[in-house]
Amino acid sequence: xxxxxxxxxxxxxxxxxxxxxxxxxxxxxxxxxxxxxxxxxxxxxxxxxxxxxxxxxxxxxxxxxxxxxxxxxxxxxxxxxxxxxxxxxxxxxxxxxxxxxxxxxxxxxxx
Amino acid sequence: xxxxxxxxxxxxxxxxxxxxxxxxxxxxxxxxxxxxxxxxxxxxxxxxxxxxxxxxxxxxxxxxxxxxxxxxxxxxxxxxxxxxxxxxxxxxxxxxxxxxxxxxxxxxxxxxx
Numbered sequence: 352x353x354x355x356x357x358x359x360x361x362x363x364x365x366x367x368x369x370x371x372x373x374x375x376x377x378x379x380x381x382x383x384x385x386x387x388x389x390x391x392x393x394x395x396x397x398x399x400x401x402x403x404x405x406x407x408x409x410x411x412x413x414x415x416x417x418x419x420x421x422x423x424x425x426x427x428x429x430x431x432x433x434x435x436x437x438x439x440x441x442x443x444x445x446x447x448x449x450x451x452x453x454x455x456x457x458x459x460x461x462x
Numbered sequence: 463x464x465x466x467x468x469x470x471x472x473x474x475x476x477x478x479x480x481x482x483x484x485x486x487x488x489x490x491x492x493x494x495x496x497x498x499x500x501x502x503x504x505x506x507x508x509x510x511x512x513x514x515x516x517x518x519x520x521x522x523x524x525x526x527x528x529x530x531x532x533x534x535x536x537x538x539x540x541x542x543x544x545x546x547x548x549x550x551x552x553x554x555x556x557x558x559x560x561x562x563x564x565x566x567x568x569x570x571x572x573x574x575x
Contacts, residue, residue: 355504357504360502382562391471391569392566392569393466393552393554393565393566393567393568393569394505394566395566396563396564399562399563439505441505443562449507449510450505450507450564452497452504452505452506453504454502454503454504455502455504
């Protein structure tokens with residue numbers, strides 16, 4: 352089974368701070384997705400990155416796919432309380448597009 | 463908007479009971495998935511289905527079975543519930559279009575006593 356390790360596991364920061372979440376694997380993925388999950392809800396897709404070295408921006412969120420397509424990072428600039436949630440990376444392999452999910456990073460942003 | 467619904471948000475069952483978790487999607491997606499979510503382990507795939515009456519084991523199928531008789535409905539069955547199956551269960555359906563997105567239901571928190 353492929354593993355995706357996320358770090359840190361927990362992050363508690365104040366509004367306005369910047370942060371980076373890492374997603375690492377020894378396996379190569381054809382694409383990588385980032386999801387956010389809020390309490391009581393299922394995960395919701397934020398972005399998909401496909402090409403090694405690709406950088407995608409979604410407002411204050413910047414996603415990067417590693418050159419070798421084994422790792423990814425999520426950077427949040429000027430975090431807000433609305434960013435609070437569980438962030439999950441998910442690597443995609445094979446024709447069935449099965450996803451291997453990371454261990455998750457729980458982010459808490461306080462005023 | 464895609465909607466994935468799960469039959470129960472919370473469920474409490476006793477050891478040895480047969481448990482059915484139901485999932486329905488309204489977007490005519492061929493692919494559907496069942497995951498369990500545990501702290502520090504992320505989401506782990508139990509079973510998935512390519513299409514009606516087709517199923518394939520995921521990473522942790524032991525103790526579970528599934529049924530897909532209609533395209534919109536994917537059921538997860540715990541034949542004889544055990545305490546180590548206490549978990550959050552998430553169903554998803556997949557859009558095979560450009561974004562390859564999986565759409566998740568709100569989850570069922572199952573407690574087995």
